[in-house]
């Protein structure tokens with residue numbers, strides 16, 4: 529069988545040839561002239577393939593009559609130029625095999641627009657919609673571009689652990705890993721059972737919030753590394769840009785300072801967005817038409833323009849002078865809220881903005897302390913519509929300053945001896961950052977809610993599927 533995307537890519541080569549395609553029926557329409565038009569989608573691209581079935585062959589007609597939205601089929605037929613609007617080729621069916629029928633009386637996806645809220649309740653069927661199918665293809669292309677970029681730049685892909693006893697961000701937003709009593713386990717169906725009965729890891733163990741600390745180990749041996757894996761945050765916040773389980777890309781580079789780190793972040797985002805602009809034009813058009821009218825402009829601006837770089841102190845000044853009435857007041861020393869990020873990227877600069885040198889008090893222990901001793905060499909990259917997409921920093925490589933920072937932030941040195949050791953044996957300046965894949969997919973699609981850009985979103989109260 530041939531994928532429908534391949535047919536469209538190579539129309540000339542397939543004309544007048546017999547092909548077999550496999551997919552799911554989107555719609556069927558029967559004309560008075562005795563022809564059935566069947567739209568088939570196989571997920572390889574946004575476009576449906578139009579299948580023409582002449583109702584003269586009784587065998588074929590018997591199958592066609594049963595076809596409804598959602599049925600899975602295999603069609604063997606000849607590729608012909610299409611006289612119809614909206615497509616240049618169609619397939620004239622010789623044989624149609626119906627693999628799985630879908631009862632139109634109860635199949636939840638019908639030919640109309642369903643709300644994203646409704647689609648979330650049918651996460652097992654939503655990838656069959658145009659929008660969620662396009663999200664999956666874009667997410668795939670972005671993920672592949674991540675590897676392409678770092679591999680071409682000579683980075684080594686490192687797998688950091690999911691289960692760990694460290695809390696990288698020190699924010700206490702960790703999920704604890706427990707083991708069950710095999711004699712009396714709790715069940716997903718709601719039986720309580722016994723938790724904590726066996727402490728398999730002996731000491732408390734958590735799901736990782738970030739692979740950074742382990743990536744630092746490898747950067748200080750291999751030079752340039754990156755991780756790309758799931759991370760977990762037990763933040764009890766129901767926002768349109770937070771998930772309890774999300775995928776993070778974390779490069780970590782020895783001998784890089786904050787400036788090098790910023791430049792890498794910028795060329796990295798430009799590279800992955802260029803990849804989707806080049807390879808996913810059809811899917812992007814769907815989002816530009818139905819989801820976010822400014823989409824192409826914001827993507828093209830990101831690729832074309834140099835990011836604005838300002839210090840946190842400058843950002844606070846700009847926000848204070850803005851004349852906007854924010855819900856959260858801006859004071860030097862407080863974290864920037866999403867409304868502030870949107871003002872800077874959408875109103876003030878109208879392009880991506882990197883904010884550097886944040887107050888030491890609001891950032892984690894590992895960030896390098898600046899000469900003023902009040903700020904750290906942090907960087908957040910903000911993009912229009914989404915806000916913070918990257919968080920990173922130069923790391924504290926000086927043993928004495930790191931120990932001071934740990935003391936100040938209440939990080940137990942005994943538990944991070946290995947991390948301290950890295951500053952004792954061949955320490956080197958180094959930097960890195962983390963990019964949330966879902967925030968990137970949000971930016972690339974214009975989708976307002978992060979729950980739409982991951983196949984199975986995990987948010988407070990939601991672990992279905």
Ligand code: 4AD
Nearest residue numbers: 738740770771774778917918919920961962964967
């Ligand atoms: O700013 P964060 O918390 O930084 C770190 O975890 C660093 N250790 C990264 C590093 O330097 N290696 O998270 C980094 C990025 C954010 O900018 C955001 O894009 C994403 O991860 N992110 C989330 N995405 C979805 N849901 C959440 N709850 C997220 N928390 C962070």
Ligand code: MG
Nearest residue numbers: 908916918919
């Ligand atoms: Mg952050």
